[in-house]
Amino acid sequence: xxxxxxxxxxxxxxGGSLRLSCAAxxxxxxxxxxxMGWFRQAPGKEREFVxxxxxxxxxxxxxxxxxxxxxxxxxxxxNMVYLQxxxxxxxxxxxxxxxxxxxxxxxxxxxxxxxxxxGTQVTVSS
Numbered sequence: 813x814x815x816x817x818x819x820x821x822x823x824x825x826x827g828g829s830l831r832l833s834c835a836a837x838x839x840x841x842x843x844x845x846x847x848m849g850w851f852r853q854a855p856g857k858e859r860e861f862v863x864x865x866x867x868x869x870x871x872x873x874x875x876x877x878x879x880x881x882x883x884x885x886x887x888x889x890x891n892m893v894y895l896q897x898x899x900x901x902x903x904x905x906x907x908x909x910x911x912x913x914x915x916x917x918x919x920x921x922x923x924x925x926x927x928x929x930x931g932t933q934v935t936v937s938s
Contacts, residue, residue, distance in 0.1 A: 814838035814846065814927045816910045821932030824900055828936070832895040834910030834929060847913040848886060848893045851922055852906035852934075859922055862908070863895060867916030875920075878904075902938040907931040 820832040832850070836843045849864035863874045863884035872884050883896040893910060911925035919925065 814843060814912050816912060816927055816929035818908065818910045818929045818932040821908060821934045823935045823937065826900060826902055826936055826938050828900050829896070829898045830900065830934060832897065832908055832910075832932060832934070834893040834895075836891040836893065836910075836912060843891045843912070844888050845916055847916050847918055848884075849911045849913065849919065849922075849925060850884060850893075850895045850908060851911060852904075852908045853931075854903075854906040857906075859909070861920045861922065864918045864920060865893065866918055871918055873918050873920060897934070900934075900936045902936050905934060905936050907933050 815837045817835045845867050850862040851859050852862050853859040861875050865872050865884045865886050869886045881899045886893045909931045910929040912927040914926045
């Protein structure tokens with residue numbers, strides 16, 4: 813079983829940047845082989861896909877709403893996944909969740925993920 817812990821959330825003004833981190837713990841080989849994703853949930857809204865990265869870090873996919881502003885990356889040596897968020901907008905305000913999938917391929921549907929972190933709050937003021 814993989815445990816995920818997010819950090820890096822906070823309060824920022826529109827146009828600013830934040831970098832979210834996700835620390836994964838578990839069997840090293842297991843974490844290395846997993847595709848990872850970021851999702852978010854705003855108050856009163858359903859959870860939505862933000863970004864995902866393959867086990868190798870080579871392949872990525874983004875929601876249209878964040879494409880060109882957010883960048884997902886991973887450091888398998890450190891069992892870390894990151895989400896660099898630039899040009900933040902008020903509509904990016906949400907709780908951001910890190911997720912891990914027991915397969916290496918990308919997935920944009922949260923139902924395909926097997927482990928979730930507790931979330932970190934991101935608040936963007938306009």
